[in-house]
Amino acid sequence: MVFDKELFSIVTLSLEVSLLAIALATLIGVPLGVCLGRCRFPLKSIVVSAANTLMGLPPVVVGLVLYLILSRRGALGFLSLLYTPAAMVLAQWLLALPIVIALSHSAVAAVDPVIAQAARALGASPFQISMAVVREARYALSSAVIAAFGRVTAEVGAVFMVGGNIAGHTRVMTTAIAMEVDKGGFELALSLGLVLITISLAINVALHLFQRKGAQPSG
Amino acid sequence: MPLTLSVSGVHKHYGGNHVLRGVTFEFGEAGTYVFMGPNGSGKSTLLRVAALLERQDEGSVGYHSGAETLKADIALIRRITLVLPKVGVFNSSAFENVAYGLRIRGVGRKEIKEKAEKALDSLGLLHKRNQRAALLSSGEQQRLGLARALAIEPEVLFLDEPTASVDEKNTRIIEDLLVSIRKEANRVVVIATHDKEQAAKQADRLLYLKDGRIVVP
Amino acid sequence: MVFNLPVRSMASPKCLLKLIGLAPLALLVLFAGLVLVTNFANFTDLAWAGGKEIVCASTTSTENSGLFAYLLPIFEGKTGITVKVVARGTGAAIELGKRGDADVVFVHARDAEMKAVEEGYFVNRRDVMYNDFVIVGPPGDPAKIKTAGSAIEAFERIASGGHTFVSRSDNSGTNIKELDIWKKAGLDAKGRKWYLEAGQGMEKTQRVADEKRAYTLSDRSTWLATKDKDRLDLAILFEGDPILFNQYGVMAVNPGKNPNARYTEAMQFINWLVAKEGQEAIGAFKDAHGNRLFIPNARLDAR
Numbered sequence: 001m002v003f004d005k006e007l008f009s010i011v012t013l014s015l016e017v018s019l020l021a022i023a024l025a026t027l028i029g030v031p032l033g034v035c036l037g038r039c040r041f042p043l044k045s046i047v048v049s050a051a052n053t054l055m056g057l058p059p060v061v062v063g064l065v066l067y068l069i070l071s072r073r074g075a076l077g078f079l080s081l082l083y084t085p086a087a088m089v090l091a092q093w094l095l096a097l098p099i100v101i102a103l104s105h106s107a108v109a110a111v112d113p114v115i116a117q118a119a120r121a122l123g124a125s126p127f128q129i130s131m132a133v134v135r136e137a138r139y140a141l142s143s144a145v146i147a148a149f150g151r152v153t154a155e156v157g158a159v160f161m162v163g164g165n166i167a168g169h170t171r172v173m174t175t176a177i178a179m180e181v182d183k184g185g186f187e188l189a190l191s192l193g194l195v196l197i198t199i200s201l202a203i204n205v206a207l208h209l210f211q212r213k214g215a216q217p218s219g
Numbered sequence: 220m221p222l223t224l225s226v227s228g229v230h231k232h233y234g235g236n237h238v239l240r241g242v243t244f245e246f247g248e249a250g251t252y253v254f255m256g257p258n259g260s261g262k263s264t265l266l267r268v269a270a271l272l273e274r275q276d277e278g279s280v281g282y283h284s285g286a287e288t289l290k291a292d293i294a295l296i297r298r299i300t301l302v303l304p305k306v307g308v309f310n311s312s313a314f315e316n317v318a319y320g321l322r323i324r325g326v327g328r329k330e331i332k333e334k335a336e337k338a339l340d341s342l343g344l345l346h347k348r349n350q351r352a353a354l355l356s357s358g359e360q361q362r363l364g365l366a367r368a369l370a371i372e373p374e375v376l377f378l379d380e381p382t383a384s385v386d387e388k389n390t391r392i393i394e395d396l397l398v399s400i401r402k403e404a405n406r407v408v409v410i411a412t413h414d415k416e417q418a419a420k421q422a423d424r425l426l427y428l429k430d431g432r433i434v435v436p
Numbered sequence: 437m438v439f440n441l442p443v444r445s446m447a448s449p450k451c452l453l454k455l456i457g458l459a460p461l462a463l464l465v466l467f468a469g470l471v472l473v474t475n476f477a478n479f480t481d482l483a484w485a486g487g488k489e490i491v492c493a494s495t496t497s498t499e500n501s502g503l504f505a506y507l508l509p510i511f512e513g514k515t516g517i518t519v520k521v522v523a524r525g526t527g528a529a530i531e532l533g534k535r536g537d538a539d540v541v542f543v544h545a546r547d548a549e550m551k552a553v554e555e556g557y558f559v560n561r562r563d564v565m566y567n568d569f570v571i572v573g574p575p576g577d578p579a580k581i582k583t584a585g586s587a588i589e590a591f592e593r594i595a596s597g598g599h600t601f602v603s604r605s606d607n608s609g610t611n612i613k614e615l616d617i618w619k620k621a622g623l624d625a626k627g628r629k630w631y632l633e634a635g636q637g638m639e640k641t642q643r644v645a646d647e648k649r650a651y652t653l654s655d656r657s658t659w660l661a662t663k664d665k666d667r668l669d670l671a672i673l674f675e676g677d678p679i680l681f682n683q684y685g686v687m688a689v690n691p692g693k694n695p696n697a698r699y700t701e702a703m704q705f706i707n708w709l710v711a712k713e714g715q716e717a718i719g720a721f722k723d724a725h726g727n728r729l730f731i732p733n734a735r736l737d738a739r
Contacts, residue, residue: 016471023468072536072696080696082537083491083520114307118364120272122320122371123297132319136310145464164491164522167505179523182496182637 007188011195014153014172017085021092022149025100029148030141033104038130048105054098062094063158070162083164088172091162092152099151103144107137139210146210150203153196221284222298222374223247224269224407228278231264231431238264240431241278246375251401251408253418256428262411263304263379265428269409270301270377282375297324301377304384306364308352313344313363316352320371338370343392358389365393375407376400382417397421489518490701493530493538495609497638498684499523501657501729506721511708517701527607533558533687536694539702544684545609553687560703561687562710565718565730568682569613570659571674572642573599573651581651587677588621595623598630600650604641605633609682614653617679639666646670655682657729664725684730686710710734 036048068074070082070090081087111133119132134141156174163170165179173192180189224246231239238261246252254262267273269280271291282289282299289295300320309316317335326334339345342362347355352363361381368376381397382390394417400408401421412418418425427436498504504521512518522529522538526545533541534557541558543549553561571581571590579599581590594601603625604611618625625631632648634641638658645652646668656675663670686706691699708714715732722728 019464020468020471023465027465072694077536077696083522112307114303114305115309117272117303118307118309118367119319119323121270121301121303122323122367123293123300124323125293128323132309164520166520166522167499169520182500182640 007191007195009168010171010173010176010192013085013170014174017088017159017172018092018149018153021089021152022096022145024089024093025096025148026145029097029100030104030145033101033141033144034108034130034134036101036105037108038133048102051098051102051105055102057095057098058157059091059095059155060157060161062091063161066091066094066158067161082162083166083170085163085170087162088159088170091158092155095155095158096148096152099148100144103147104137104141107140107144108133110140111136139213143207143210146203146207150200150207153199153203221249221405222289222407223283224375225281225283226265226269226278227281229265229268229275229280230277231261231268231273231275233264238431239268239275242428242431242433243278244426244433246407246409249404249406250423251397251410251421252424252426253422254409254411254426254428255413255415255418256411257413260428261431262413262428266301266377266379266409266411270299270375271296272301297371298373299375299377300368300371300373301379302364302368302381304380306360306367308355308360308363310353311351312349313339313352313355314348316363317348317367317370320367324371334370334372338366341369341396342366356389358385361385362389362392365396373406375409378408378410380412381410382412382414394420488516488698488701489520490539490698490705491520491522491532491537492540492542492705493522493524493528493532494542495526495529495544496523497608497610497655497658498542498544500637500639501661502723503718503721503730507709507714507717510717511705511714514713515704515708517704519705525606526609526612533689536689536697539689539698540686540705541689542684542686543609544682545612546683546685548612549685549687557690557693558687559690560706561685562706562734564684564686564709564734565715565732566681566683567656567730568675569610569653569680570656570672571651572645572654572659572668572670573673574649575669575671577671577673579651581674584674587617587674587679590674591617591621591623594651595621595625595628595630598628600630600632600648601625602632602634602641602645602648602650602652604638604652605635606637608638610638610653610655613680613682617653620679642666642668642670657723657727660725660727660729661723683733 036044036051066087067082069076070079070087071077072082081090115136116129116133119129124132154174156178159172160175160178163172163175165171165175173196177189177192177196180186180192226245227243229239229242230237242265254265256262264273268275271280282295309319314335317338318331321331321334336345336348339348342365344359344362344366347359352360355363365378365381382393385393397408397410398421400406401423410421427434494504499521508519508521522532524532526543526548529541529543530548530552532538534552542564549558549561552558571587573579573581579593579597581593584590584593603614632644632650634644636644638654639662641652642654642658642662643666644650646666651673659672662668686709688699688702688706689697691697715734718730718732719728721730
């Protein structure tokens with residue numbers, strides 16, 4: 001194991017980028033998913049199945065498209081975002097968003113309709129009813145966010161393309177591992193791999209806990 | 220002024236089912252009113268429509284305070300409540316369940332604690348206030364549903380099959396409470412039940428519902 | 437069936453949050469906000485925050501040699517310009533420059549570089565340094581290339597004996613050089629049974645050659661840096677032919693074609709590399725095993 005400054009900065013950057021992407025995806029995806037679960041509007045089923053399809057979006061395609069857009073020749077080239085952590089945040093956000101939306105939707109849709117009826121009977125406004133349903137789905141919603149976090153931290157293709165794996169700037173755990181293996185730096189690669197496994201293990205334990213807590217015993 | 224309720228000529232359809240076929244009644248003073256009738260007679264639907272949780276297809280549902288007819292807005296809805304046969308407890312503690320109705324009304328923390336604990340106590344649930352509501356027995360959940368409704372001190376309280384799927388001990392607790400509410404005589408209580416004994420025991424006035432109409436037995 | 441009612445009384449935001457019970461998610465958002473506020477300058481392009489930086493497209497082998505990690509801090513300390521190195525294959529690196537996604541291109545494929553300069557994508561190309569290619573293979577040298585008179589002859593012997601040869605096949609500078617030699621030998625190796633296309637970087641290709649008891653073309657710096665570490669049972673069997681000369685060049689993206697390119701800073705970098713200080717730094721650079729990997733050879737005339 002190597003625990004040096006380089007490893008530390010790579011791990012820190014990875015976490016910062018992924019947490020930021022997930023936070024933004026949560027901020028937008030959870031309300032959207034809740035809306036999908038609560039509201040009725042035309043073409044709703046199409047939106048839902050679009051979110052479900054986009055959940056499996058191939059990261060390299062996201063990376064490629066984002067690269068072309070952020071490239072100095074691209075539509076958003078003037079922002080100079082290519083090869084910055086911000087570009088990686090954007091890529092991970094794009095990957096996380098459909099997951100958060102689709103899983104939030106099913107989390108809210110899975111709540112027993114009697115909850116909304118009870119809240120309404122107790123005098124809740126339509127907004128408060130939605131909040132009661134969201135509260136009921138809180139563990140499933142947290143699971144949705146954690147699942148998305150798990151996916152983006154393990155992702156390599158998209159962040160490599162738009163981040164560039166620049167030492168000290170945009171080198172994150174996954175791209176560093178890929179590179180270190182390429183040049184035979186197995187020691188650092190293994191250390192990073194262990195950190196990554198630890199994180200994904202923690203994620204799975206958290207997921208399990210949330211799912212167990214969220215499971216309502218009948219009665 | 221106490222709240223009074225008048226329902227006239229109410230019809231309700233579900234798909235092709237004509238569930239309510241012109242129901243008319245008036246509850247003019249505090250007391251316990253019981254709707255008796257077999258399953259499928261339209262009791263639940265009538266209660267939901269009367270409690271303003273669903274809109275009727277035809278006819279009118281009106282609440283009055285003295286001579287004034289009140290607008291069916293959220294302020295009015297918050298003066299009445301309905302306890303569903305399947306309570307729908309929230310996935311939180313028993314206390315939080317009972318506090319919910321008060322919280323959404325913006326009641327202060329101290330008052331919430333006072334009122335919620337009083338409601339829990341009246342149904343013998345105070346010692347379970349920190350327990351997760353979902354883990355309570357079905358009888359306790361039914362009591363919790365009633366405590367949740369009482370905490371908000373409704374002027375009109377609708378109870379849909381309050382003791383269905385509840386064991387004897389819990390039935391007694393619930394019925395005793397209903398009796399004491401009736402003695403206080405300060406609110407309208409409307410109960411739907413298919414239990415003849417319960418109906419006879421609780422009712423100030425008994426109405427029979429059959430095939431969506433009020434009938435003379 | 438939804439019974440819409442006017443919302444008259446709304447609970448306070450604090451109460452709402454409690455109602456939702458999503459405290460962990462709120463914490464997450466709070467943390468992310470903190471990261472964003474404290475790290476905004478680092479997360480977006482430093483140029484926004486007033487810092488000067490350029491993107492240098494280079495090759496994986498150059499970066500993996502450790503040269504940039506050695507050179508760039510010296511340059512940054514002197515000029516305050518941060519050089520961000522994006523390492524790709526030679527072809528991809530030049531393409532990045534053509535698209536304007538890099539400001540400087542630092543590769544080792546002279547013909548391809550000259551072509552891109554002629555096409556107008558780059559200006560001010562300079563030779564910087566060189567190392568050379570070597571042919572490595574099993575120490576027993578079954579194809580007897582040790583006694584070959586030229587690299588072309590060595591390739592001919594490998595082909596005629598049907599000895600396994602591993603090609604990088606990744607459009608890298610090394611790969612371009614290899615294909616050039618096959619072409620000069622008048623041989624079409626692609627598709628032959630003994631010709632393996634690895635599609636990998638230099639070090640992995642060497643490992644494949646080691647596993648397959650095969651020949652391959654490598655650059656001396658990678659070879660020196662990795663032969664002990666990877667415990668390669670291979671040896672240098674041919675070297676010294678001028679055709680194996682591996683010239684590294686640097687060139688600036690033409691601001692006439694890509695107005696967004698940071699030409700001024702790019703030229704500062706190029707001028708530093710070819711001037712005395714940069715040249716001496718390149719000459720002083722040694723790998724972890726104490727091998728000198730590059731020989732500086734910049735001349736002052738621009739190409």
